[in-house]
Amino acid sequence: MKIIKIEIFKVALPLVSAFSTGFGRITNKPNIITRLTTDEGLVGYGEGPALSDPIYTPETADTCMLTLEKHLAPRVLGKSYSDPGQFVKSYRDIVGNNIAKSSIELAFWDLYAQNAKLSLKTLLKGTKQEIPVGESIGIVDNQKSLIASIEDYLDRGFVRIKLKITPGWDKEPLEIIRNKWPDIDLSADANASYSSKKHLSLLKELDTFNLTMLEQPFAIDDFIGHSKLQSELKLPICLDESICSLNDAETAIALQSCRIINIKPGRVGGLLEAVAIHDYAEKNNVGVWCGGMLETGIGRAFNLALASKENFVYPSDMSPINTYFEDDLTTPPLELTSRGSILISNKIGLGYKVNCDKLEKYCLEKKTLSARY
Ligand code: OSB
Numbered sequence: 491m492k493i494i495k496i497e498i499f500k501v502a503l504p505l506v507s508a509f510s511t512g513f514g515r516i517t518n519k520p521n522i523i524t525r526l527t528t529d530e531g532l533v534g535y536g537e538g539p540a541l542s543d544p545i546y547t548p549e550t551a552d553t554c555m556l557t558l559e560k561h562l563a564p565r566v567l568g569k570s571y572s573d574p575g576q577f578v579k580s581y582r583d584i585v586g587n588n589i590a591k592s593s594i595e596l597a598f599w600d601l602y603a604q605n606a607k608l609s610l611k612t613l614l615k616g617t618k619q620e621i622p623v624g625e626s627i628g629i630v631d632n633q634k635s636l637i638a639s640i641e642d643y644l645d646r647g648f649v650r651i652k653l654k655i656t657p658g659w660d661k662e663p664l665e666i667i668r669n670k671w672p673d674i675d676l677s678a679d680a681n682a683s684y685s686s687k688k689h690l691s692l693l694k695e696l697d698t699f700n701l702t703m704l705e706q707p708f709a710i711d712d713f714i715g716h717s718k719l720q721s722e723l724k725l726p727i728c729l730d731e732s733i734c735s736l737n738d739a740e741t742a743i744a745l746q747s748c749r750i751i752n753i754k755p756g757r758v759g760g761l762l763e764a765v766a767i768h769d770y771a772e773k774n775n776v777g778v779w780c781g782g783m784l785e786t787g788i789g790r791a792f793n794l795a796l797a798s799k800e801n802f803v804y805p806s807d808m809s810p811i812n813t814y815f816e817d818d819l820t821t822p823p824l825e826l827t828s829r830g831s832i833l834i835s836n837k838i839g840l841g842y843k844v845n846c847d848k849l850e851k852y853c854l855e856k857k858t859l860s861a862r863y
Pocket residue numbers: 546625626679681730781782783784785807808809
């Protein structure tokens with residue numbers, strides 16, 4: 491497959507409401523879509539779930555656009571590839587910039603699957619037909635809206651609730667939820683908003699809430715702080731932001747910084763690295779699940795296929811797109827089954843149809859690179 495054209499789109503679908511987390515408030519959610527065209531006329535789509543500001547990882551939507559245009563796309567344009575391993579070798583000299591890398595790597599997986607006439611799930615050796623789904627509850631400023639939003643999610647059938655927490659919004663909301671729903675599958679995600687120097691004893695109190703996991707309490711690079719907390723907590727720690735590569739997963743597991751890993755293709759640079767982390771975690775008896783970063787239907791299609799692998803043992807953040815966006819770029823829409831799950835497509839390639847009119851409609855910026863041939 492020779493790549494003859496690369497188009498990079500910065501899109502922003504309208505959000506249903508702002509989403510508040512321990513790293514800040516998301517009021518505008520860009521996503522970076524890469525479209526690859528081959529000499530034989532195959533078209534593949536990928537997505538990098540960027541944020542506007544460098545508050546979750548160091549990248550932003552603008553740095554992704556620049557990295558793709560100036561550094562990633564030129565290295566693969568006009569070249570022929572037969573598999574994703576060969577594709578990523580073209581830019582192995584580039585460090586970091588995982589969200590940008592994931593956008594173009596996933597687009598190549600779409601081409602690869604179409605060329606092989608296989609579904610992503612089959613290519614990734616997925617074993618599940620459906621994925622149990624949970625939802626993240628953003629930080630709200632009062633009890634009433636907290637209860638109303640959880641009631642709504644439970645009514646819709648989500649099987650796990652994950653509360654976003656931050657200093658000042660932790661024990662109190664968790665106590666309210668546990669008093670009202672003693673038995674639901676409940677987790678907390680701190681998005682790196684606590685300090686291992688200040689908050690160890692406060693976080694140890696979270697053991698009283700029967701949580702399934704506590705996600706990313708401390709800073710991205712604080713493997714030692716997480717290890718110290720994990721040794722004093724009954725509750726498993728799950729790392730999200732800290733795990734940007736297989737090497738990070740090895741560090742976290744060796745130091746016992748966590749017992750669970752949240753894998754997101756966007757955060758780790760694409761599906762090859764995501765699968766490597768999955769396999770390593772499986773060998774070390776560390777269960778994983780697939781988190782979300784407010785992707786459009788394009789990004790979610792890859793997340794779903796990935797989450798069909800064996801060691802994805804916890805419900806994933808895979809809510810239908812209309813939970814957070816007013817519109818979507820793909821059809822058919824993702825829908826929750828009566829079991830609180832989403833079915834995985836067995837169709838060839840991405841498994842969903844991309845609506846090119848919507849892609850243009852929500853596009854804020856576009857770069858096109860073409861090879862002369
Ligand atoms: O920590 O999981 C996170 C969104 C952007 C960045 C980080 C996170 C999130 C979410 C969104 O929680 C959950 C979803 O996409 O369903």
